[in-house]
Each structure stands twice: as C-alpha cells, then as structure tokens.
Amino acid sequence: MATDDCKRSKEDLIRELDELRSARQNLEDSRATLNRLLSSLPGAAYRCDLGPDWKITFVSEHCLDLLGYTAAELTADPGLFGRLLDERDRESVKTALQLTLKDREPYSTEYRVRTRAGRTKWLWARGLIIDGPDGQPAGLEGIVLDITAAKQAEIQRRELELRIQQSHKMEAIGTLAGGIVHDFNNILSAMLGYAEMLEDDLSEAPRLRDNAGQIIIACNRARELVRQILSFSRKGEDEAEPVAVHLVVNEALKFLRSTIPSTVSIRQRIDKNSGLVLAEPIQIHQLLMNLCTNAYQAMETGGQMEVELGAVMLDESFARQHPPLKSGAHVVLSVSDNGCGMSQATLERIFDPFFTTKELGKGTGLGLATVYAIVNDLAGAITVTSQPGAGSRFTIYLPRLSQAAPDCSVRPETALPGCRGERILLIDDEESILFLYGQMLERLGYRVSAFRQSGAAWDRFAANPLAFDLVITDLTMPGISGERLARLMRKTRPELPVILMSGYGDRQTETAILNSGVSAFLKKPVARHDLARAVRSALDSAEIQKSV
Structure with missing residues (x-):
C-alpha cells in the first residue's frame, strides 16, 4: 500500500514538473512574442506610476532611438523624463493626464522633448489608466511615437499655403496697382510736363524758375517710387537690372518702421553713393x-x-574666404540687433530651410534661407557674427557695378534735339495729357494733329496716309487700342514710325510691343527730354530706312 502511494506521489510530482516546465516555456514564448511585438512597434511602449514625478517603471528599448537614453537609465532616474519634457508643454501634458484620471478615458497628447544629443523632437503619446489590486488607479500604460517628421511636413504645408495666399495677394495687388498707377501716372504726367514748360516760361524770374525745378525733381522721385511699387507687386517677373540700392533700402525702411513694434528703434546709416548692383528691386x-x-x-x-x-x-x-566673391568694389549692407543672440550650434543651421528656433506657428524657418538663396543668386556672400545675449550682425556683400547710381535730385541739362517741322499724329483719350504733349511737341517745332478718339484718328490717317511723318498713341484706348491702331497704320504704310505710350506696362508687354515693329515704347510720365529724344530717334531711323 505504501509502495503504491509513493508511486502515485512520484507520478503526480513528475506531472506537476512537466506542467511547470510547460508553463515556463509558454511564459518564455509569450515574453519572446511580446519582445518581438515591442521591437516591431514604430515607437516605445511604457508604463509609469501616478506619483508626482510620473516615474517610468517600464519602457521598451525603442526609447534609445527616441531620446538617446536606455531603458535602464529612464527607469533608474525617477525625474529624468520630466526634465526632458519641454517647459512649454509641461502644463498641457499635466492637464491631459488629470483629465484622463478624472474621466477614466484614454488620453492622447503631443509634446516636445530634448534628446540626449540636444535635439528637439515632437512626440505623440497615447495611454490607458491601469488599476491596482484595490481597484484604484495605479499607473498608466501606453505608447509614444516620434512625430517630428509629420510636424515638419505640417510646417511645410502651412508655408506652401502661405506662399499660395501670398501669390494670390500679390496678383490682386498687382492688378489693383496697375489700375491705380495708370491713373496716377496720367496725373503725374500733367504735373511734370506743365512744370517743365513753366520752367521754360520763367527764364527771366530765377526764383520762380527754381520753384518749378523743385516740382520737377519731386515728380521724378514720385515716378521712381511708382516704378518700385509696380516692381514689388510683380514679384519675380522682372529681369535683373542696375538697382540703386540706397533708394530701395530707404523705401523699405519707411515701410518697416510702420510694421515693427514701437519698442524697437532703428538707427540707419545709408550712403547714397554706395552704388548700383545687378538685381531685381524686389530682391x-x-x-x-x-x-x-x-x-x-x-x-x-x-x-x-x-x-x-x-x-x-x-x-x-x-x-577667397567667402566664395563666390571676387576682389574689387562691392556694396555692403548690414543689419544688427542687440537681442538674444545665437549659440554656435544655431549659427551652423540658421540658413537651413525650415530650421527655426521659434515656436510652431511663429516662424517658418524660410526667412534666412530666402536671404541666403538671393545672395547666392546675386553672386554675393553673407557673414554672421553673434553671441548669446549680445545680439547678432548680418553683413551682405554684393558686386558693385562701375556706373554711378542715379540721383533723383539732379536733373539732366542736355540740349533738346532739334526738329525740321515734321508732322505728328498724336492720340490719347486723356484730354489733359493730349493737350500737354501737344504743347510740348509744338514748342519743339513739330506740327501736331491731336485726337482723343482712336477711331477719329484712324479716319484722318486713312484719308491721307502720307500726311504724317510720325504717330504717337496711348496704348490703352477705348475702341481701337493703340497697339491695334499701330498695326493698321503700318499695314497701310510699313515704313511709318510709331511710338506707343502707357501709364502702366510690364516688361513682357514692353518687349512684345517693341518686337511688333514700333519705334519706341514710353512709360508715363514722360519727361520732355525723353519725349524729344524718342521722337527725333524714330524720325531719323525712318529717314535712314528710306535711303537704304
């Protein structure tokens, strides 16, 4: 009997040992499966308690990729993760966790952390409350994913949307500016033209003549300002041209003063003799x-x-130290501040597209990248000096053209070209402009027939095509446009010189018109000496063509 009991006990023991071995194997298989699942996750799984430090009691090995710290380091130091959490996001994370505890709902939140390498990463966390043996909340389990790339993509998407909005805005501004500038240039034409004639009439009254000269100078400045406005509204459409940098800088500073906070003062030292660079004014x-x-x-x-x-x-x-610069004359533009300054690590990345030290939504990271791209496009170079807490200084070097910059306060005193009594057909739908340019041309010695309507001008021309030596017409005319009128007249008389004028015309329009065979394209307001030279040149060129 005793032998049988021992035998049964032995069998039971063997069976229990087999069951234990099987359970251990199942446990090891489950652990291996869990580890494989954890390693295949795109982020790190974690468990933390609900104490004031939210101590991490478990975290998968992916934490090394996310933060640069091992699982052992994070679980050994209760406050480590809290110190890595960005200060700007601590309150929002705390609030999300408190709501989770209150409502017993899964929580989901985004926040920034500082990695061991000093980089800032965006993380997305989702978790569930777990209860202890007493049924009370004891901890939190969940997963953390790196969403930095998604955040970068979001920034790029927002920047693209801003660019599209800016493009539409600039297109609308360009259209609006075109209409306004056309009318404004007609007004400016009258002011400039009558002031020039008044100056001639006051040859025996020096003081009054000087006053008229100051009106002319002001009109020339206004004309340049209007051209800059058109250039800015047609962003990227202009070709490189000699630009007087001091004029653009002065106008930009006037605009800037009204947009920056009053707590920031601007000190400027602008040398009007700094020279010209080959660029687009908008650049x-x-x-x-x-x-x-x-x-x-x-x-x-x-x-x-x-x-x-x-x-x-x-x-x-x-x-040599700042390619692609070459030795010689350069225009130098610098902007400095006494603000927060930058560390060496920041300095190394400031020109990287989308790099920014500002909060999300407060900076796109494209401003300095755009500066760098423009400077390179202009064959220039940019240097930066900065110290944390001591401000920054950006200095741009651009190749300087050898020709002198124009000075709007100085007027040309060249003699006006003579005339031989040629006959001119003048067309403009603005009565004041028609009368003005008619007077100018008659004072120069030409015989002028003036028309406000292009249809009436065409009838007069068609009646006797040989009655005129030159046609001057406004581009934008009701009925028959100036360009179409020029084609009709040149079809009848191919050798007829034609000059087109406009209060608004972009570079493409001007090029297309000149390629159509007209003699010249003048942008209003047209100064007397410019009109005289264009007329004389067109007539002389026509005479040369006849003799060939």
Missing part, C-alpha cells in the same frame, strides 16, 4: 525685410536695430 527689398524681421523678433522686449549701407573694396584674401 533687395526681400533681403532687407527678412533681415530686419529676424532682428526685431530677436528683441521681444525691445531694443535697437542698426541698418548700414555703404561701399567697400574687397581684397583677394577676403574673397
């Missing part, structure tokens, strides 16, 4: 606006910004 405008925006944003509590423009001769040594 120079963008350079200054982006640099100044960066400067005042670095002074959140106020400060001083300095803008300096001048000329410098660069030697071979400096040029």
